[in-house]
Amino acid sequence: MKKHIVTAFILLIAFTSCQKELSYTVDQVGTGTNPGTGGGTGGGGTGGGSNGSILVRAVQTQGNDSTIFTYEYDSNSKLIKVNAFESASPTAIYYGRVYRDATGRVTTAVQKIDVGLFPGIPTGFLPDSVVYSIKYPTTTSTNFTYKIAKVVTPAVTVYDSVVYTYSGNNIISETNYNYSTAITTAPEPSGKTTYAYDANGNVTQSLIYNYNSTTSQFELEETNNYTMDTKLNPLAIGKEFLLIETGWGSGANNIINSTNLSGGVTTTATINFLYNTSNFPKSGTLVETNPTATYNLALYYN
Numbered sequence: 001m002k003k004h005i006v007t008a009f010i011l012l013i014a015f016t017s018c019q020k021e022l023s024y025t026v027d028q029v030g031t032g033t034n035p036g037t038g039g040g041t042g043g044g045g046t047g048g049g050s051n052g053s054i055l056v057r058a059v060q061t062q063g064n065d066s067t068i069f070t071y072e073y074d075s076n077s078k079l080i081k082v083n084a085f086e087s088a089s090p091t092a093i094y095y096g097r098v099y100r101d102a103t104g105r106v107t108t109a110v111q112k113i114d115v116g117l118f119p120g121i122p123t124g125f126l127p128d129s130v131v132y133s134i135k136y137p138t139t140t141s142t143n144f145t146y147k148i149a150k151v152v153t154p155a156v157t158v159y160d161s162v163v164y165t166y167s168g169n170n171i172i173s174e175t176n177y178n179y180s181t182a183i184t185t186a187p188e189p190s191g192k193t194t195y196a197y198d199a200n201g202n203v204t205q206s207l208i209y210n211y212n213s214t215t216s217q218f219e220l221e222e223t224n225n226y227t228m229d230t231k232l233n234p235l236a237i238g239k240e241f242l243l244i245e246t247g248w249g250s251g252a253n254n255i256i257n258s259t260n261l262s263g264g265v266t267t268t269a270t271i272n273f274l275y276n277t278s279n280f281p282k283s284g285t286l287v288e289t290n291p292t293a294t295y296n297l298a299l300y301y302n
Helices: 238-242
Strands: 055-062 065-073 079-086 092-100 106-112 129-135 146-152 157-167 170-180 189-197 203-212 217-228 255-262 265-275 281-288 293-301
Touching: 157 238, 170 238, 189 217
Parallel strands: none
Antiparallel strands: 055 065, 055 293, 065 079, 079 092, 092 106, 106 129, 129 146, 146 157, 157 170, 170 189, 189 203, 203 217, 217 255, 255 265, 265 281, 281 293
8 A cells, every 4th residue: 555755754655656658867966964045056965045935955864874855846836846865876766757737737747666556567577667647527627536557568557546535625535446457357446545634734644544355345554643833834735745755744834743553553753843034944853763763854945
């Protein structure tokens, strides 16, 4: 079951997949950890500073190890690309790219492949990325109702699709389906996630379910609860977090505490932020339990 990113970088735990037909260039980024104080080329490497409102880069550091996120936008300041790297390698551990129509709606989403979404297929037969087509009920609706991708291998054609359910403009559930040309029966769900929100559109709880094909029932696997600050989220992209993973929350505010219950084990993560003059996070410390770990966070803006 795919888990979406709704907290800070260390909880970047799973991704959707993507396809080779669209060429994708992974960007190189700097690896410095000293924020600049203004726009342009800050002390951290590839531009940006601690003040501003357009997030261009974020770095999570533990000792000598860093995870680096970069963000790119279109001419309307809408997010279109995310890269994530480990400092020891120029190869992206995650990348996502969305394409928008003239009204700003996402019509295509490209993401690094998650081999777990295609069980039984040797990784050598899978592409590096998968292209999802995003579907809307009407030509004017901004609420996408499902996305679908097709992966063609030498032995079989595999489909991955996700169906979304709404309450107002908030997505309250997503159901995943995986099926292939080797299976003649009707597609079955592979899992489901449900979401609860506060008045500001922040996700406050997500429940992750696996599907038991023997009983034809969804079984709860994980419970996640989130607490928010009252400051501004630099990546408040709303429901689009289901189309492009950002390593960050999607509502109006920032997650400062998360609790995960899975397999009888509780893991917590607490973030203490410092904020810039625009009320966006500029740095912070993340403390995680089970296992215990501490990370430093730095954010860079234009």
